[in-house]
Structure formats: C-alpha cells, structure tokens
Amino acid sequence: xxxxxxxxxxxxxxxxxxxxxxxxxxxxxxxxxxxxxxxxxxxxxxxxxxxxxxxxxxxxxxxxxxxxxxxxxxxxxxxxxxxxxxxxxxxxxxxxxxxxxxxxxxxxxxxxxxxxxxxxxxxxxxxxxxxxxxxx
Ligand SMILES: [Zn+2]
Numbered sequence: 001x002x003x004x005x006x007x008x009x010x011x012x013x014x015x016x017x018x019x020x021x022x023x024x025x026x027x028x029x030x031x032x033x034x035x036x037x038x039x040x041x042x043x044x045x046x047x048x049x050x051x052x053x054x055x056x057x058x059x060x061x062x063x064x065x066x067x068x069x070x071x072x073x074x075x076x077x078x079x080x081x082x083x084x085x086x087x088x089x090x091x092x093x094x095x096x097x098x099x100x101x102x103x104x105x106x107x108x109x110x111x112x113x114x115x116x117x118x119x120x121x122x123x124x125x126x127x128x129x130x131x132x133x134x135x136x
Contacts, residue, residue, distance in 0.1 A: 063123070
C-alpha cells in the first residue's frame with residue numbers, strides 16, 4: 001500500500017522539524033528508587049537521587065542541573081552536574097579513568113571512558129526519558 005507522508009514545511013518552504021510526542025517521566029519518585037534498589041543499585045547513589053538530584057520530581061532538567069553545593073562538589077571528585085553524582089570513577093590499570101554507573105547492579109555496571117557518555121544511559125535506562133542516542 002502506498003502512503004504519502006506529508007512533510008510539514010516552514011514559511012520558507014524548508015521541511016519543518018518533527019516534534020516528538022510529549023515525554024512521559026516517572027512522577028512517582030518512590031517507584032524508580034524502589035526498583036533501582038531491588039535491581040542492585042548502590043544504596044548511597046539512590047539516596048543521592050532521592051535527596052539531591054530529584055528532591056521534588058523526576059525531570060530531565062534536574063538530572064542535568066549544575067551543582068552549586070561545594071560539599072557535593074568536594075565529595076564527588078569535582079562533580080559539576082547532578083548526573084555526575086551517580087558515577088563512580090575507577091582508574092584502570094593503564095592509568096585511564098573509567099566512569100561507572102552506580103545505579104546498575106554491580107556485576108553489570110557499564111563503564112564509560114568519558115563521563116558524559118553516561119548521560120544517555122541514565123536517561124534511557126534508568127529514568128525513562130525519551131532520548132535520541134547515538135550509541136543504540
Ligand atoms: Zn546504569
């Protein structure tokens with residue numbers, strides 16, 4: 001069956017950007033925390049989510065928010081954004097650093113060479129934000 005796809009256009013005739021459907025975020029904070037703990041997440045990391053990252057509601061803005069507390073910055077090795085609090089920095093034998101997700105069960109924690117690579121993992125695998133990710 002042939003279907004014509006209607007492309008929306010801007011005033012100048014260029015194809016208009018396709019708008020994604022509204023994102024569905026988990027509003028009930030108890031759900032992700034309980035689930036994360038049941039799956040084997042780091043207890044302390046889940047505490048951080050509950051108290052620091054998402055104190056009121058789960059949102060992408062909160063995950064990406066800058067950290068303005070010196071105490072948190074100091075405790076988490078110079079973290080400057082909320083999502084960095086959920087990573088554990090490991091130094092490999094080669095001397096290179098790896099960033100591990102503390103929300104995944106211990107034996108299956110992904111390690112990233114660059115800390116920002118973990119952002120789409122958090123969004124996609126832990127908090128259910130719609131994300132266009134180049135890795136999957
Ligand atoms: Zn993870």
